[in-house]
Amino acid sequence: MRTELALSAKPLTAKDFKSDQETRWCPGCGDYAILAAVQGFMPELQVAKENIVFVSGIGCSSRFPYYMNTYGMHSIHGRAPAIATGLATSRRDLSVWVVTGDGDALSIGGNHLIHALRRNVNLKILLFNNRIYGLTKGQYSPTSEVGKITKSTPMGSLDAPFNPVSLALGAEASFVARTIDSDRKHLTEVLRQAAAHPGTALIEIYQNCNIFNDGAFDALKDKQQAEEAVIRLEHGKPIRFGADGARGVVRDPATGDLKVVDVTPGDEAGLLVHDAHAASPLTAIGLARLADPDTLHHTPIGVLRDVRRPVYDTQMAHQLDTAVEQKGKGDLAALLTGNDTWTVGSSS
Amino acid sequence: MAVQISERVLTQSPDKEVRRLNRVVIRFAGDSGDGMQLTGDRFTSETASFGNDLSTLPNFPAEIRAPAGTLPGVSSFQLHFADHDILTPGDAPDVLVAMNPAALKANIKDVPRGGEVIVDTDEFTKRAMQKVGYDTSPLEDGSLDAYRIHGVPLTTLTVEALKEFDLSRKEAERSKNMFALGLLSWMYHRPTEGTEQFLKQKFAKKPQIAAANIAAFRAGWNFGETTEDFAVSYEVAPAATAFPVGTYRNISGNLALAYGLIAASQQADLPLFLGSYPITPASDILHELSKHKNFGVRTFQAEDEIAGIGAALGAAFGGSLAVTTTSGPGVALKSETIALAVSMELPLVVVDIQRGGPSTGLPTKTEQADLLQAMYGRNGEAPVPIVAPRTPTDCFAAALEAARIALTYRTPVFLLSDGYLANGSEPWRIPALTELPDLTVQFATGPNHTLDDGTDVFWPYKRDPQTLARPWALPGTPGLEHRIGGIEKEDGTGNISYDPANHEFMVRTRRAKVDGVDVPDIEVDDPHGATSLVLGWGSTYGPITAAVRRLRTAGVPIAQAHLRHLNPFPGNLGEVLRSYDKVVIPEMNLGQLATLIRAKYLVDARSYNQVNGMPFKAEQLAAALQEMLRED
Numbered sequence: 001m002r003t004e005l006a007l008s009a010k011p012l013t014a015k016d017f018k019s020d021q022e023t024r025w026c027p028g029c030g031d032y033a034i035l036a037a038v039q040g041f042m043p044e045l046q047v048a049k050e051n052i053v054f055v056s057g058i059g060c061s062s063r064f065p066y067y068m069n070t071y072g073m074h075s076i077h078g079r080a081p082a083i084a085t086g087l088a089t090s091r092r093d094l095s096v097w098v099v100t101g102d103g104d105a106l107s108i109g110g111n112h113l114i115h116a117l118r119r120n121v122n123l124k125i126l127l128f129n130n131r132i133y134g135l136t137k138g139q140y141s142p143t144s145e146v147g148k149i150t151k152s153t154p155m156g157s158l159d160a161p162f163n164p165v166s167l168a169l170g171a172e173a174s175f176v177a178r179t180i181d182s183d184r185k186h187l188t189e190v191l192r193q194a195a196a197h198p199g200t201a202l203i204e205i206y207q208n209c210n211i212f213n214d215g216a217f218d219a220l221k222d223k224q225q226a227e228e229a230v231i232r233l234e235h236g237k238p239i240r241f242g243a244d245g246a247r248g249v250v251r252d253p254a255t256g257d258l259k260v261v262d263v264t265p266g267d268e269a270g271l272l273v274h275d276a277h278a279a280s281p282l283t284a285i286g287l288a289r290l291a292d293p294d295t296l297h298h299t300p301i302g303v304l305r306d307v308r309r310p311v312y313d314t315q316m317a318h319q320l321d322t323a324v325e326q327k328g329k330g331d332l333a334a335l336l337t338g339n340d341t342w343t344v345g346s347s348s
Numbered sequence: 349m350a351v352q353i354s355e356r357v358l359t360q361s362p363d364k365e366v367r368r369l370n371r372v373v374i375r376f377a378g379d380s381g382d383g384m385q386l387t388g389d390r391f392t393s394e395t396a397s398f399g400n401d402l403s404t405l406p407n408f409p410a411e412i413r414a415p416a417g418t419l420p421g422v423s424s425f426q427l428h429f430a431d432h433d434i435l436t437p438g439d440a441p442d443v444l445v446a447m448n449p450a451a452l453k454a455n456i457k458d459v460p461r462g463g464e465v466i467v468d469t470d471e472f473t474k475r476a477m478q479k480v481g482y483d484t485s486p487l488e489d490g491s492l493d494a495y496r497i498h499g500v501p502l503t504t505l506t507v508e509a510l511k512e513f514d515l516s517r518k519e520a521e522r523s524k525n526m527f528a529l530g531l532l533s534w535m536y537h538r539p540t541e542g543t544e545q546f547l548k549q550k551f552a553k554k555p556q557i558a559a560a561n562i563a564a565f566r567a568g569w570n571f572g573e574t575t576e577d578f579a580v581s582y583e584v585a586p587a588a589t590a591f592p593v594g595t596y597r598n599i600s601g602n603l604a605l606a607y608g609l610i611a612a613s614q615q616a617d618l619p620l621f622l623g624s625y626p627i628t629p630a631s632d633i634l635h636e637l638s639k640h641k642n643f644g645v646r647t648f649q650a651e652d653e654i655a656g657i658g659a660a661l662g663a664a665f666g667g668s669l670a671v672t673t674t675s676g677p678g679v680a681l682k683s684e685t686i687a688l689a690v691s692m693e694l695p696l697v698v699v700d701i702q703r704g705g706p707s708t709g710l711p712t713k714t715e716q717a718d719l720l721q722a723m724y725g726r727n728g729e730a731p732v733p734i735v736a737p738r739t740p741t742d743c744f745a746a747a748l749e750a751a752r753i754a755l756t757y758r759t760p761v762f763l764l765s766d767g768y769l770a771n772g773s774e775p776w777r778i779p780a781l782t783e784l785p786d787l788t789v790q791f792a793t794g795p796n797h798t799l800d801d802g803t804d805v806f807w808p809y810k811r812d813p814q815t816l817a818r819p820w821a822l823p824g825t826p827g828l829e830h831r832i833g834g835i836e837k838e839d840g841t842g843n844i845s846y847d848p849a850n851h852e853f854m855v856r857t858r859r860a861k862v863d864g865v866d867v868p869d870i871e872v873d874d875p876h877g878a879t880s881l882v883l884g885w886g887s888t889y890g891p892i893t894a895a896v897r898r899l900r901t902a903g904v905p906i907a908q909a910h911l912r913h914l915n916p917f918p919g920n921l922g923e924v925l926r927s928y929d930k931v932v933i934p935e936m937n938l939g940q941l942a943t944l945i946r947a948k949y950l951v952d953a954r955s956y957n958q959v960n961g962m963p964f965k966a967e968q969l970a971a972a973l974q975e976m977l978r979e980d
Contacts, residue, residue, distance in 0.1 A: 006824070019831070021843065050826045055662070058834075067842065071823040074663060074833025076688050079658045082650065086659030087823075090621050091666040094823050110656070116652035272381050313740050316646060323641035330643030332614050335374055336607055336778050337595065340542065344777075346592040 004093045005047045012043040019069040025060060028183035030207035034128065035067055037187045042070075045095065045195055049259035052095045057086040057104040060135045061128035061207070064099040073089035078109025080215075081116035081125065089121050089313040095195075098125040102248045103133050106142040106162050119312040120199040124191075127164060127204045128181075132213035145294050150212075165288040165304055168202045169281040175201035176284065177303040181208060182221055186232075188300065192302050199311045231290065238271035239287075248272075249290065258286040260298055276306040358540050358569050365580045366537075371430035372584055372838065373438030374532065376525075377455045378447030379643055380413050380423045383525040388425025388612070390529055390546060394538035396598035396775055399586030400429040403890065405963065406771045407438035410628065410711040417471075417479050422454040433590035435890040435897075437772065439965035443535075445528055447471065450480045459827075461494040466531070468524065470503035498577055502527055509567035513560045523564035530568025537583050540569065594777040601740035601769035605699065606636035607745025612645050613669045615748070616755055616787035620645045621663035623656040624673045628711040629767045630701040633673045642846050653681035657698070660687055660863070664694040665832075667791065667822040669751060673699040676718045677708065679725065686760050689727040690858065692832045693809075693818045695754035695761075697747070698732075702766040704961045713961025714767035716886055718936035722762040723915060723944065729855045731862040733757070734914035736764040738889035741776040743769060746912065748785055753865055755789050758817045764914070766936075768963045769887045793821035794826055797840070808832060808842040816861035863916050870918040873905035876900070881928040883953070885911040885941050887963065893965035895973055904974060914941070917948070925951045932956055932976050934969060 017039040025031045042052070052070040056062035058077035065072030071094075077081050080098045088096040105113045105127050116123060132150070133139040139152040143164065147156035149230075160170045168176045175197040179190040187205065194201035206217045231249065239249040240263060248263040248271040252330045258272065278284070283306040293300040325332075360366075374391065378384045385406055395402050405426040414421030428438035443464045446452035448471040459465060469772040487499055488490050489737070506524040507517055526547070532542055544562050551558035557585040599607075606837045613620035626649065638647040646663070650656040664670035674682065677770055679700050680808055689696045702718045704710025722734050731751050737746035743765055759899045795804035796819060808830040809818050821828040830842060838845035872881070873896075884892045889910050896908045909924060925931055925945065931953040933942040939955035945955055956972050958964055 021831075044484070048826065050829055051824050053665075053823050065833075068831075069829055071829050072660075072831035072833075073692070074831065074835065075658075075661075076684050078686065078832055081652060082655035082658030083662035083665075085650075085655070086623055086648065086662030086664075087666045088662075089648060089659070090619065090663040090668045091823065094666070112655055115655065288531055312634065320641045320644060320646070327642045330610070330614075330640060330645075332611060332643075333781055335610065335640070336645075338597050340393060340397060341595050341597045341778065342399055343595050344399070344588055344593055 004299035005095055006051045007046050010244045010291045012049060013041040014043065016049060017042045017069050017340060019067050020053050020272035021066045023067050024063065026211050028210040029060070030130065030209070031061060031128065032206060033181045033184065034126070034187065034205055035064065037184045038126075038191065039330070040184075044192065047095050051093060052097070052312070053087060054097045054099055055080045055087065056099040057101075057109055057122055059101040059104045059133075060209075061099055061101040062104060078104050078107070079112060080104070081109065081112040081123065083118070084123050085116055085121045092122070092313050092317055093230070096123050100125065100126065100127050100323050102129045102131060102143040102164070104140045104219050106167070107165060114167070117168055117171040117173040117200050117202060120174050120309055120313070121312040122199060124201045125203065127202060128207040129164060129204050131216050132209050134209045134212055155342055161293055163288055163291070163293070164202075164204045165196040169285045169288060169305060173197045173202050173305065174307050174309050174319050175303070176305045177201070178204045178206070178299075178301045180206045180217060180220055180301060181191060182223075190303060193306060197306055198314075199309065201257050217296065220299055220301075228287050229295075229297050229299055231287075231300040233274045233276070233287070233304060235274055235276040235303065237274060238268065240271060249287070258283070258290060260290065276303045278305075279307065281305055358534075358566065360534070360537060360581065361573055367582050369582050369584050370436065371428065371433065372443065372536065372582065373426065373428045373441045374443045374445070375424055375426040375441035375455060375458070376445045376528070377422055377424040377451035378525070379450070380409060380411065380421050380448050381416065382423070383522075384423045384425050384447070387525045387529050388427060389544045391532060391538065392427055392598060392773060393546070394533060394540070395427065395429045395594070397542050397551070398539055399588060399916040400431065400584055401433050401439045401587040401590050402427060402429040402598070402774060404428075404433055404773045405768070407962070408712055412621065417450050417476050419450050419454050424449050424451070429584060431585040431587050433587060433893040436963070436966050439967045443532075445532065447524070447528070449477045449482055449486075453480045453482065456492070459495060462496065464496045464498065465492065466498045466500060466528070468497040468502035469770055470501045481772055484829075497664075500531070500571070500577070505567065505571060506564050509564055510560050511863055513556065513563070515556075515560060515775065517904050520560065523561050526561045526564040527568035527571070529574045530565040530570075531578075533565075534569040535578065535581050540565070540717050565771045592777060596775045596777055598773050599741055599759060599776040600771060600773040601737065601743040601765055602701070602771070603636060604741055605737070605743035605747050605763070605765060605770075606633045608744040609633075609637065609669075609671055609697070609751070610640055610645060610749035611645065611744070611784055612748045612787055613645070615784050616669055616751065616789055618667065618789065620668040620671065621660060621668035622647045622671045622673065623650055623659035623663070623676065624648070625650050625653045625656045627653070627675045627678050629770045630673045630675050630678075630699065632770070633701075646930060653678040653686060657682040657685040657696075657893045661689055661694060661696055664689070664696050665823070667820070669697075669755070670695065670698040671699060675700070675701050675703050675711075676705045676721065679718060679721055683726050686732060687728065687730045688834045689760040690726070690730040690732060691834050691837075693858075694760045695758055695807055695820070697754050697761055697763055699763045699765065701770045702764060704927055704959070710961045712767065714963060715885065715936050715959060715961065716764075716766055716888070717940065717959065718764060719885075719914060719937065719940040720943070722764055729859060731859050732760050732762055732915065733862055733865050734764060734814030736886035736912060736914055737769060738886060738910055738912065740769050740772045740774050744776070748787070749912070752785060752787055754755050756817065757815055757861055757865055758820060759862065761955065764886060768885050774913055784978040789820065791825070792821035793825065795828065795970040806830060807840045808839050809837055811857075816857060816864060865916055867913040867916055867918050870909050870911060871925060872907055876905035878905035878907040880929060880930040880932065881907040881909060881925070882927070882932045882934065882973060883909050883911065883941075884934055884944070885914060888936065891964035891966050892934055895964070895970035898966060898970040899974060904977065906977065911941070913946070922949045925949050925953070930971060930977065931952070934964060934973070936960075936963070
């Protein structure tokens with residue numbers, strides 16, 4: 001936790017973070033669960049609620065700030081990371097959160113997302129991925145599977161999708177995690193780790209759009225299917241999943257790629273141990289890419305990467321302090337005068 | 349071998365004839381790599397410190413190093429200096445310094461017959477001349493007989509002067525611009541200490557190069573002093589009576605604008621935040637502001653134009669004096685965020701250093717063709733106040749004025765400068781800090797509304813009844829948590845509202861707020877009770893004023909007025925326009941102000957337009973105005 005943040009004088013509850021605005025997502029939308037989880041987690045931050053700001057773009061998820069009783073801005077499509085960057089770099093006493101969706105962050109706002117990640121500004125970015133455009137009523141998104149039939153792709157989408165986690169890792173993100181709207185415990189734990197991370201944190205949240213893409217993540221939610229589909233990552237632990245941990249991830253010594261294998265007794269030592277703090281992002285990228293974009297089998301969730309590197313706003317503040325140390329506090333009169341002047345005297 | 353720089357002072361010999369002049373226009377022209385801009389800058393500094401009034405016009409290609417010796421690669425710097433107050437960089441050069449055949453060819457047509465032309469004869473090789481289409485040498489074929497030609501082997505003389513230095517021929521040749529500067533400094537009795545000091549500082553880490561440049565500079569000066577080719581030198585007395593009492597410096601428009609922003613931040617007691625993306629001719633403001641972190645200035649070079657303004661808007665929400673700087677193409681990309689700032693009613697200064705358009709257009713040339721983009725270039729009814737500086741030095745005050753409006757009315761404000769003001773320079777009377785406006789801001793600190801049930805609440809869209817500005821409540825202020833956005837807001841509460849009547853009210857209120865911006869009346873300069881008025885805006889002030897002077901001197905009465913505020917217009921503008929039989933509006937576009945004036949005031953304003961990437965020439969403009977005044 002950064003020391004600049006003002007702490008709340010009294011303990012807060014989830015209720016303190018509920019705004020007086022009526023929530024207007026479709027009944028059954030996955031956004032409700034995420035909102036409840038975030039409101040439930042916020043008191044843990046212990047940050048004064050006036051020092052918390054939610055910034056969003058455009059899309060269903062981007063209505064989020066209206067429902068948080070903090071400061072908030074519902075901005076324009078794709079630009080939330082840029083706006084939040086200006087706020088976070090100029091106000092280091094604030095805890096700044098960005099709420100975005102797969103269209104907002106990865107399509108129209110893709111540029112801002114990757115640059116926020118490489119800069120490592122102190123932002124927590126919640127990317128609600130429902131693999132569809134909801135607010136515009138059902139076109140395919142940059143995370144939709146190839147061949148998806150939507151209103152704008154009656155014969156199937158031709159676009160290859162992004163894997164948001166692997167995109168973020170490729171963009172030099174210092175913290176990348178994935179979680180699921182309906183798994184409140186897991187979602188909350190990921191929020192906790194993201195909040196503690198200095199710099200930009202990207203959390204991809206699989207979120208169900210029950211109107212235009214219902215059941216997109218059922219493979220990860222249905223208890224039986226999930227055993228085979230979901231790989232729960234925990235730092236420092238061997239990567240195992242499936243019934244009784246019967247499956248695991250190893251590195252293929254021939255190619256260096258990661259692959260899923262059946263774990264046989266005696267083989268456990270060969271399993272890959274998850275290291276979220278690894279200096280290189282390559283293994284995390286390998287993990288992210290284990291998932292089949294169509295069936296979602298072998299989808300890793302949890303914190304894929306959490307490394308320390310210089311934080312943009314901290315460094316900017318440091319440069320300002322250094323400039324004052326070196327040159328003294330700015331003297332406007334001296335600045336305007338410069339060092340090459342002449343005087344016109346009175347004629348008297 | 350290290351060569352020491354002696355401390356002797358160059359002094360003019362009493363043997364040569366000295367003539368007094370009231371004003372001179374000099375143009376340095378050469379290849380993009382010849383250092384003409386630096387040469388011009390140095391001559392300008394010498395001239396400024398001597399106390400002449402001056403005005404400059406740098407003119408260079410968009411390419412960093414266009415092919416050497418070609419016409420598109422020619423870079424020039426024109427300087428007008430005088431013993432009285434002047435308004436423009438001059439229509440035509442009295443003296444042209446041409447460093448190669450391309451520079452001669454590209455510029456000779458601007459030199460009036462009888463003008464002096466100094467050429468580097470070393471560069472007039474057959475190949476170099478053929479490159480620009482000279483079949484025979486213009487120095488020998490009589491085609492320049494109308495001019496006073498000084499053929500000087502500048503390159504050879506420079507290399508000769510530097511032979512004691514341990515430099516390659518190529519390295520030595522690089523100092524030929526300093527030789528030329530030395531020669532011109534002798535010709536016009538310029539003080540030389542400043543340039544020598546400048547060279548010492550610039551090459552502090554390479555004392556050998558500093559010494560070589562100073563040696564070349566002195567060699568040029570001495571060449572003028574000794575050679576018989578230059579029999580006459582000229583004096584232009586300081587313009588002491590033209591200037592009000594004060595301390596002066598030379599300053600360019602972009603530098604003045606950057607200082608204006610810093611001053612505004614100090615006067616408002618708010619940290620300055622610049623979100624910007626590099627673009628010609630605005631980048632110098634980003635460069636300048638990034639040097640002044642000790643003033644609490646944060647500069648953010650964004651990934652694109654949209655992020656530049658986005659970050660600025662985010663900083664505005666957090667309580668910074670937020671600025672974005674760009675040129676026309678960048679404004680196009682920023683439009684959506686400007687409209688968001690209109691809707692969220694946050695202060696934001698949008699600086700547009702206009703250049704030739706459309707699209708990439710002419711990046712290094714000037715134009716005033718973004719006025720309608722600034723006025724209307726957004727979706728929906730999205731009024732934005734517009735402020736335009738009139739001279740390079742005025743960029744300082746205009747920046748303060750843009751910040752005043754933004755902060756007072758909680759609105760984005762356009763500051764429309766252009767390439768001519770940005771790069772041009774002139775003497776500036778340095779203001780005392782006590783002359784600067786107080787821009788102190790009152791943030792919201794507590795509830796501002798009482799509900800029917802007696803509860804005190806904070807309403808982010810409850811307005812100040814005078815200014816119609818909404819409260820600025822900063823994150824970190826307890827109890828004022830609120831959400832704003834681009835969706836229409838309910839009057840008062842700021843909650844999302846799709847109510848038709850509320851939308852109409854909010855649209856009209858945002859318009860009324862901008863219409864109500866406190867703007868001073870326009871002043872008319874009309875000493876002779878003329879029946880015709882010439883109205884301008886922005887950087888045409890110098891050429892228009894010079895043209896008006898010419899007309900009045902010739903006995904043609906004409907009134908002049910110049911707009912600083914383009915939105916809203918001054919309250920008395922309609923009355924002023926209607927009190928003249930004829931109104932002429934010269935613009936460096938195809939009539940954008942004229943369109944606004946005709947639409948708003950139903951006045952038959954006539955346009956005079958030029959869109960060639962260059963400022964108006966006073967003589968030409970005077971002739972055109974006279975012609976238009978004669979027409980019915």
